[in-house]
Amino acid sequence: MGHGTTLPLTLHISLGRWIKFEEKVEDGGERWSAPHIPVLPLHSLFQLRTCLQEGKMLLDLEAPTFKEIIDKVLSGQPEETELQPELREHLADLLLRQPRHQPTKSLLWLIHEFILSPCLGRHGAWPWVATWLSPKHLLRTAASLSFQLRNQFKKKVPPGAEVAHVVVGEVEFLEKPFTAFIRLRQGVGLGSLAEVALPSRFLFILLGPRTKVKAYHEVGRAMATLLMDELFQRVAQQAEHREDLIAGMEAFLDELTVLPPRKWDPSTRIPPPSCLPSPYRSLLSLSALPQDHRAPTRLAVSWQWGHGSSWGQNWPGGPMSQGGAGEDRQRDATFGAGTDIRRKAPWYGSDFTDALHPQCLSAVLYIYLATVTNAITFGGMLGDATANMQGVLESFLGTAFAGSIFCLFSGQPLTILSSTGPVLVFERLLFSFSRDHSLDYLEFRLWIGLWVAFFGVVLVATEASHLVQYFTRFTEEGFCALISLIFIYDSLKKMLSLADAFPINWQYRLDNVTFYSCVCRQVREWGVCKVSVYDPSLLPVLSLQPPAVPAGLSRTQCLGQGGHLLGTSCQYVPDVTLVSFLLFGGTFLSCTVLKHFRSSRYFPVGVRKLVSDFAVILAILTSCTVDTALGLETPKLLVPSELKPTNPARGWIIFPFGANPWWVCLVSAVPAVLVTILIFMDQQITAIILNRREYKLQKGAGFHLDLLCVSLLMAITSATGLPWYVSTTVISLAHMESLRKESASSAPGEYPKFLGIREQRLTGLAVFTLTGVSIFMAPILKYIPMPVLYGVFLHMGVEALNSIQLTDRVRLLLMPAKHQPDLAYLRHVPLRRVHLFTIIQLLCLALLWVLKSTVAAIIFPVMLLALVGIRKGLERIFSLHDLSWLDSLLPESTRKEAKRGQPREQEEESNGEEVGRKRGLAAVRLDGQRPAPIAARDRRAYGGLSR
Structure with a gap:
């Protein structure tokens, strides 16, 4: 094309965009592709480097409009590469044309356009067609701005993002390529140049004569991918000379991975990974940058391609700031309760x-439902173990009182207090001992509780909670696995017990219905009467004979009047057990499926998040609806309806003297030591698990304050004859998981980021308040089947068991090596050593279970404490290197490693994320001094971590 020819129609078409991963417009031009990792030809990167070395470069340009930017770019050419006036006019005319963006609209908006399209004329449904064909619309119009505002894609862009535009294409009036890289001093809104209305900061222009179309196209993709790199993005924002950008690109090439040709299909789209490595390279390289430029910055890239085409691509690329991981647990533990309160x-x-x-x-x-179920379960067990000296009502009142006080004044209000299995075992042994030695159980228990409260206050005063630093993963996982297995075992045990209360009619034969009957045999004068024990709508075949007397007695009336039932059909009940197991399994599966619905591909993000947040409630409501529809008399949730002690022989206040000899108050100190060990281990291990770094707690922990609250509550509940309460691991973990916060907006292809836990006191306070008033809610709660709540129990136990590394290592025992996942510790520890460590943990877990379930349960607290000694002994079997990957080092071992000068990096896996944890890594010094310009010889400062 000659310089004087009329400029032909040229289209600017958006072909791709980047938020964090690449998205392409499919060949049909109607939809965006799924996000994927960009794959670049190596030669395109070399061509891009040449463009940066030889092309036009304007850094910190000040221009309020896109037209002024283009004018300054075209007018500031060096003399040897200066464009002729006609070429400048053609280029300006080309670059200022209206771009066509691939719309990202909601389903409702597309339906709206489809309905209105006949009323808008020939091009009504596609308003930009008229814009392309009309020469008077060379500049951006107000209509295109309204397109930006209604674009649903903006919801995917994180707040604070800026735009970078990459414009590439071929034109006939140029004889050699024209290249320009522009960085604006401040982000400027450039109208509808970008797909979304965001300030623009960078522009890259590459126009040239006709050649291989893919050549310019791939160079543009390379530029966009380079701007997507977190390190190069910061370099581009702070570069002062051309050499700075070249140095940043050289650092990018240093970490580049090249795949050999013909060994894979380049057209294959690599899906984004579930987690990305921590950007240590960027953090260490920024040590040379001035302090006032180190704040994370997001960038959006718009890339426009044209035959004259225009490729628009938006990408907010800076690293998302991670929420603080909470204070270090050892540091929290070394402070007193007063410091906890002040913090x-x-x-x-x-x-x-x-x-x-x-x-x-x-x-x-x-x-609330989990707590009520737990209160009923343990209350019933306590009633059986203590002759109803403590029963369901005491369990309800104690849970409501102790839990509310703890939530109001504790250091970690997300903790849920409850009766636990180890405490129940001790109560059973204490009652048996009191009965065998003719001692008053509640008075004896009162003195034990007072001694435990005293010992607990002493532990708080002496800051004994610093011992939690010796509770490593080995101890935490053993205890957590034990409590999780107790939940799973108890839920299954309760379900199996239904077979005794509601036996399955294995001997029922349809052909023998004529032989089935049930007779109520009375001792009184009217003799024998037949009893109808069926519902005609359910099983009419059991209606065998009419009652022997006009006023037939029901089963309940017969037994209430001293009669007894005789006959083959007297024990018949509908298949309550089968339906109960269906409700049990259905609730468990529904909870699990709905909880993971957040990561499903169906429905919008808001719907998935809402369903996931209310997963357990939806599962319970669904199961209750099914139970109501079936109409069978499945066992229901029954709560006490009267405020009086379960055992009438006791009162609400326990007096310390009168029923037992005086020396009992002194002897009680011996069992109190065992209870103190149990309470201390149970409380502090649960606190450690809840205050893990991966939960990103912002408000800190309160180990001393929590122990003080539990100790004082021990004295109060002992004086009122209520159960003892301590932190329950499984329900507390379920509480934490139900309050997880995730990022509201995420880039396409990027998984939502875990932001932390919603730390507050109100949920726990509301739970325990509702537990207290449940006595007055019995008419409503009676519609909830117990198998449904047992299914929730099973769900909590399984979720807690899956949250520990021990479960993953147990799975490894059953996997061939070639099918094992790529776990961090498998890269550094031999597999046989991993299996040995797992087997030792399983043996300790089995020993804890045996002690809990036998007469040796009295030494169960000592065994919990012995886990710390066993962990110390493992240092004679495993090297410190292996233990640092499979567990965490004890304080003495950590100091030894520091003296030896063996710093290294360690990766920790938690909640689907790789959390980088460094040991002995020197901190980067940030002195705030502005560095010298980055030269090519200094590009190693922007390289990766030195090994």
């Missing part, structure tokens, strides 16, 4: 305001 006091107001979120309502309902 938590500034957060007290926000502990209530932060609960004003719909997610907290779901958590309250979920944990």
Whole structure:
């Protein structure tokens, strides 16, 4: 094309965009592709480097409009490469044309356009067609801006993002390529140049004569991919000379991975990984940058391609700031209760305001039902073990009182207090001992509780909680696995017990219905009467004979009047056991499926998140609806309806003297030591698990304050004859999981980022308040089947068991090596050593289970403490290197490693994320001094971690 010819029609078409991963417009031009990792030809990167070395470069350009930017770019050419006036006019005319963006609209908006399209004329449904064909619309119009505002794609862009535009294409009036890289001093809105209305910061232009179309196309993709790199993005923002950008690109090439040709299909789209490595390279390289430029910055890239085409691509690329991981648990533990109070006091107001979120309502309902079920279960067990000296009513009142006080004044209000299996075992042994030695159980228990409270206060005063630093993963996982297995075992045991209360009619034969009958045999004068024990709508074949007397007696009336039932059909009940197991399994599966619905491909993100947050409630409501529809008399949730002690022989206040000899108050100190060990281990191990770094708690922990609250509550509950309460691991973990926060917006292809836990006191307080008033809610709660709640118990136990590394290592025992997942510790520890460590943990877990279940349960607290000694002994079997990957080092071992000068990096896997954890890694010094310009010889400063 000659310089004087009329400019032909040229289209600017958006062909791709980047948020964090690449998206392409499919060949049909109607939809975006799935996000994928960009794959680049190596030669395109070399061509891009040449463009940066030889092309036009304007850094910190000040221009308020896109037209002024183009004018300055075209007018500031060096003399040897200066464009002729006609070429400048053609280029300006080309670059200022209206771009066509591939729309990202909601389904409702597309339906709206489809309905209105006949009323808008020939091009009504596609308003930009007229814009392309009309020469007067060379500049951006107000209509295109409205397209930006209604674009649903903006929801995917994180707040604070900026745009970078990459414009590439071929034109006939140029004889050699024209290249320009522009960085604006401040982000400027450039109208509808970008797909979304965001300020623009960078522009890259590459126009040239006709050649291989893919050549310019791939160079543009390379530029966009380079801007997507977190390190190069910061270099581009702070570069002062051309050499700085070249150095940043050289660092990018240093870490580039090249795949050989003909060994894979380049057209294959690689899906984004579930987790990305931590950007240590960027963090260490930024040590040379001035302090005022180190704040993370997001960037969006718009890339426009044209035959004259225009390729628009938006990418917010800076690293998302991670929420703090909470204070170090060892540091928290070394401070006293007073320091815990001073640290938590500034957060007290926000502990209530932060609960004003719909997610907290779901958590309250979920944990309330779990707490009520737990109170009924352990209350019933306590009643059986203590001759109803403590029963279901005492369990309800104690749970409500102790839990509410703890939530109001504790250091970690997300903890849920409850009766636990180890405490129940001790109560059973204590009652048996009191009965065998003619001692008053409640008075004896009162003195034990007072001694435990005293010992607990002494532990708080002496800051004994610093011993938690010796509770490593080995101890935590053993205890957590034990409690999780207790939940699973108890839920299955309760379900199997239904077969005794509602036996399955294995001997029923349809052909023998004529032989089935049931007779109520009375001792009184009217003799024998027949009893109808069926519902005609359910099983009419059991209606065998009419009653012997006009006024027939029901089964309940017969037994109530001293009669007894005779006959082959007297024990018949509908298949309640079968339906109960269906409700049990259905609730468990529904909870599991709906909880993971957040990562499903179906429905919008908001719907998936809502369903996931209310997963347990939806599962319970669904199972209750099914149970009501079936109409069978399945066992229901029954709560006490009267405020009086379960055993009439006891009162609400336990007096310390009168029933037992005086020396009992002194002897009680001996069993109190065992209970103190149990309470200390149970409370502190649960606190350690809840305050893990991966939960990203912001308000800190309160190990001393929590122990002080539990100790004082021990004295109060002992004096009132209520059960003892301590932190329950499984329900507390379920409480934490129900309050997880994730990023509201995420780039296409990027998994939502875990932001932390919604830390507040109101959900726990509401749960225990509802538990207390449940006595007055019996008419409503009686419609909830117990198998449904047992299914929730099973779900909590399985979820807690799956949250520990021990479960993963147990699976490895059953996997061939070639099918094992790529876990961090498998890269550094021999597989046989991993299996040996797992087997030792399983043996300790089995020993804990045996001690809990036999007469040797009295030494169960000592065995918990012995886990720390066993862990210390493992240092004679495993090297410190292996233990640092499979577990965490004890304080003495950590100091030895520091003296030897063996710093190294360690990766830790948690909640689907790779959390980088460094040991002995020197901190990067940030002195705030502005460095010299980055020269090519200094590009190693932007390289990866030195090994």
